[in-house]
Amino acid sequence: MTWLIHILNGLAFGMLLFLLAAGLSLIYGLMRILNLTHGSFYLVGGYIGLTVMQFTGSFVLALIAAVVVVALIGAVIERFFLRRFHLDELPQTLVTFGFLFIFSDLSLWIWGGNPLMLNVPHIFQGSVPMGYYSYPYYRLFLIAVGFVVAGGLWWFQERTRLGTMLRAGVDDAEIARALGINVSLLFTLVFAAGAALAAFAGVLAGPVLSLYPGADFEVLIFAFVVVVVGGLGSLRGALAGALLVGIIDDFGKAFFPQFALFTVFVPMAVILVMRPTGLFGRQ
Amino acid sequence: MTSKETMPFGVTAASRQKQKPPLRGWQAAAIASAAVLTLAASGVAVRAADPIKIGILLSLTGNFAENGQQTLTGLKMYFDKVGNKAGGRDLQLIVEDTQSKPDTAVTKARKLVQSDGVAMITGIVSSGEALAVNAYSRDSKTPLVLSGDAGVDELTVPGPLQNPYMVRTSQNGRSVASAAAEWAYKNGWRKVVTIGSDYAGGIDVHYSFAQAFCKAGGRVIQAEWPPVGTADFGPYLTNLDRKADAVVTFEPGADGLRLARQYSDFGLKGKMPVMDIYGGLVFEANLPQLGDATLGMYSSLLYTPMIKTPENEAFVAEFQKRMHTLPANEGPNGYVGAHAIVDAIDALHGDVSDKMKFLAALRAVKFDSPKGPISLDKYGQVIQTMYIRKVEMVNGQPQNVPIASYPNVDQFWPFTEADLESFKYTYKDSKDSLTDCAHILAKK
Numbered sequence: 127m128t129w130l131i132h133i134l135n136g137l138a139f140g141m142l143l144f145l146l147a148a149g150l151s152l153i154y155g156l157m158r159i160l161n162l163t164h165g166s167f168y169l170v171g172g173y174i175g176l177t178v179m180q181f182t183g184s185f186v187l188a189l190i191a192a193v194v195v196v197a198l199i200g201a202v203i204e205r206f207f208l209r210r211f212h213l214d215e216l217p218q219t220l221v222t223f224g225f226l227f228i229f230s231d232l233s234l235w236i237w238g239g240n241p242l243m244l245n246v247p248h249i250f251q252g253s254v255p256m257g258y259y260s261y262p263y264y265r266l267f268l269i270a271v272g273f274v275v276a277g278g279l280w281w282f283q284e285r286t287r288l289g290t291m292l293r294a295g296v297d298d299a300e301i302a303r304a305l306g307i308n309v310s311l312l313f314t315l316v317f318a319a320g321a322a323l324a325a326f327a328g329v330l331a332g333p334v335l336s337l338y339p340g341a342d343f344e345v346l347i348f349a350f351v352v353v354v355v356g357g358l359g360s361l362r363g364a365l366a367g368a369l370l371v372g373i374i375d376d377f378g379k380a381f382f383p384q385f386a387l388f389t390v391f392v393p394m395a396v397i398l399v400m401r402p403t404g405l406f407g408r409q
Numbered sequence: 410m411t412s413k414e415t416m417p418f419g420v421t422a423a424s425r426q427k428q429k430p431p432l433r434g435w436q437a438a439a440i441a442s443a444a445v446l447t448l449a450a451s452g453v454a455v456r457a458a459d460p461i462k463i464g465i466l467l468s469l470t471g472n473f474a475e476n477g478q479q480t481l482t483g484l485k486m487y488f489d490k491v492g493n494k495a496g497g498r499d500l501q502l503i504v505e506d507t508q509s510k511p512d513t514a515v516t517k518a519r520k521l522v523q524s525d526g527v528a529m530i531t532g533i534v535s536s537g538e539a540l541a542v543n544a545y546s547r548d549s550k551t552p553l554v555l556s557g558d559a560g561v562d563e564l565t566v567p568g569p570l571q572n573p574y575m576v577r578t579s580q581n582g583r584s585v586a587s588a589a590a591e592w593a594y595k596n597g598w599r600k601v602v603t604i605g606s607d608y609a610g611g612i613d614v615h616y617s618f619a620q621a622f623c624k625a626g627g628r629v630i631q632a633e634w635p636p637v638g639t640a641d642f643g644p645y646l647t648n649l650d651r652k653a654d655a656v657v658t659f660e661p662g663a664d665g666l667r668l669a670r671q672y673s674d675f676g677l678k679g680k681m682p683v684m685d686i687y688g689g690l691v692f693e694a695n696l697p698q699l700g701d702a703t704l705g706m707y708s709s710l711l712y713t714p715m716i717k718t719p720e721n722e723a724f725v726a727e728f729q730k731r732m733h734t735l736p737a738n739e740g741p742n743g744y745v746g747a748h749a750i751v752d753a754i755d756a757l758h759g760d761v762s763d764k765m766k767f768l769a770a771l772r773a774v775k776f777d778s779p780k781g782p783i784s785l786d787k788y789g790q791v792i793q794t795m796y797i798r799k800v801e802m803v804n805g806q807p808q809n810v811p812i813a814s815y816p817n818v819d820q821f822w823p824f825t826e827a828d829l830e831s832f833k834y835t836y837k838d839s840k841d842s843l844t845d846c847a848h849i850l851a852k853k
Binding site for chain 1 (some may be wrong): 680
């Protein structure tokens with residue numbers, strides 16, 4: 127029974143990592159921007175969700191508000207700041223690094239320094255009994271959401287017109303432009319969508335991980351580990367990497383607690399040695 | 410002295426003349442003679458006119474921002490209460506933000522002493538900052554009143570960190586852990602599992618707990634050390650040794666909030682009781698967020714807002730007005746620090762020029778506070794009451810209700826200073842030996 131709990135735990139944590147890493151990977155895949163503001167999108171999204179939930183009591187409204195507001199913030203940052211440094215990686219990374227600090231201080235100012243926890247939505251309160259322990263419904267819900275989002279993103283990439291344009295843009299932006307695809311608009315949309323995914327993850331993680339100053343930097347590290355393992359720019363990679371890291375982290379902490387500090391980094395180190403581009407990364 | 414002191418007047422007048430119409434002869438003469446007359450009065454009178462500058466060094470941004478803000482509120486509440494005056498002189502507070510970084514803390518301390526000319530420094534939230542500023546205080550001979558969370562035990566015992574210019578009115582690691590151990594044994598617990606944040610502070614606190622618990626006759630049967638910032642306590646909770654009577658924790662910050670929620674989520678609430686040293690899980694700001702998840706949890710701390718004394722009830726009402734939240738230990742710690750400073754200045758009638766006299770006056774303070782009766786030992790460490798609390802519903806809100814208290818706890822209790830010196834090992838050698846009472850109680 128405890129084995130089952132460990133596996134479920136690994137999956138639930140892995141799915142949170144996937145939601146977090148998917149946006150980062152998507153943005154890098156198309157735009158070659160290493161977006162450090164991603165951590166802020168997660169935290170600010172979570173905080174916005176928390177505030178909306180406090181006022182309305184609705185988890186769904188909290189998710190919608192966080193996703194919409196953070197997508198808009200993302201679009202503004204892409205349009206008015208990142209665009210000036212098109213394909214110039216170092217300045218772009220520095221701009222996103224700057225925004226990370228700005229959002230960090232802004233959210234400390236608005237939401238204070240105490241760790242805050244979102245309430246679990248009513249229908250998912252309670253736990254399933256499992257032997258001596260029990261397992262929270264909300265985490266089972268997280269696992270389900272992770273699979274649904276992964277499926278949705280795959281469908282979008284492979285089966286929709288916009289997804290086809292996106293893949294064309296990833297493969298060769300110049301040719302895509304020559305074929306009449308509005309790559310500039312595509313960039314803004316993808317950046318906004320990546321930001322929205324991070325905000326979505328922030329709200330969903332809120333009842334489990336809580337929100338606090340510094341969480342933006344912590345989740346950024348997790349997201350990087352996942353994309354390094356899975357391969358930057360690959361959605362499949364993000365999913366595989368996230369689940370692998372989630373499960374290894376859980377079992378590592380349970381069975382080799384003396385290495386708890388770097389169980390997350392073990393898969394990364396091994397992958398970097400064996401396959402530097404990540405599991406599904408391209409050269 | 411007089412001519413020296415009038416120099417600035419001359420300089421100011423001269424520089425003003427460049428911008429404004431020159432002073433008429435009689436005006437300049439009147440100003441000059443007034444200045445000379447004032448300064449010619451006795452030296453004491455001149456000094457009495459100046460305010461005493463007090464440097465406040467706190468983490469107001471960064472990881473410990475909330476602790477810093479609450480401590481600052483506590484300090485200001487007491488200084489406001491006495492009208493920002495002590496010993497007949499005005500008090501001028503100069504607040505600096507350490508950004509929760511030890512190196513910034515030292516830079517700001519140096520700025521307070523060298524360019525602001527403060528008579529003393531107070532505050533300090535993190536132990537890292539306390540160690541850094543303590544060294545600076547000793548080197549620069551600046552009185553330091555630690556009134557923030559920084560509880561590292563070695564600062565106030567004979568040893569390399571001891572500093573004659575420092576007193577601590579807030580707390581220390583050992584006392585809170587010892588109270589938890591004493592009560593745990595008395596409550597019938599003999600075998601416990603510890604879940605301790607894996608950093609120097611966490612190891613120190615759990616080792617102090619194990620020392621007192623072993624001495625009483627109990628034993629730690631399993632020690633788990635989740636790293637600071639553990640997102641998911643699932644693996645630790647599912648690994649608990651179920652033969653234990655209780656779980657003992659020390660998990661500050663967001664880790665405490667997460668562990669409290671997850672403990673209940675995983676169905677352990679009601680099956681295995683919790684003793685939360687320092688109340689990181691049942692922190693006042695956490696309680697309303699956690700619903701009934703924390704109900705029945707025990708904790709030990711030097712304070713709870715539920716203490717029924719006139720001092721505390723007045724304090725809590727005013728604190729809530731200023732911060733819109735219930736105080737944990739930081740607010741009262743700041744308040745007590747300011748009280749000690751004011752009493753010491755009063756005892757010297759405002760003359761704090763002799764630093765050793767000022768420090769002796771600080772060590773001699775004795776008063777009732779929101780935390781309970783306060784006094785200091787010969788090393789300048791506070792002697793105060795320890796509270797065991799239990800989360801219960803009070804008027805529909807979960808609250809830390811005091812169920813037992815240990816008055817006049819000094820920094821060595823339940824040991825003596827000689828006992829502690831006779832032990833062979835310290836917490837630094839013992840992270841992996843927490844379950845071994847023979848190791849813990851071994852003598853030199």
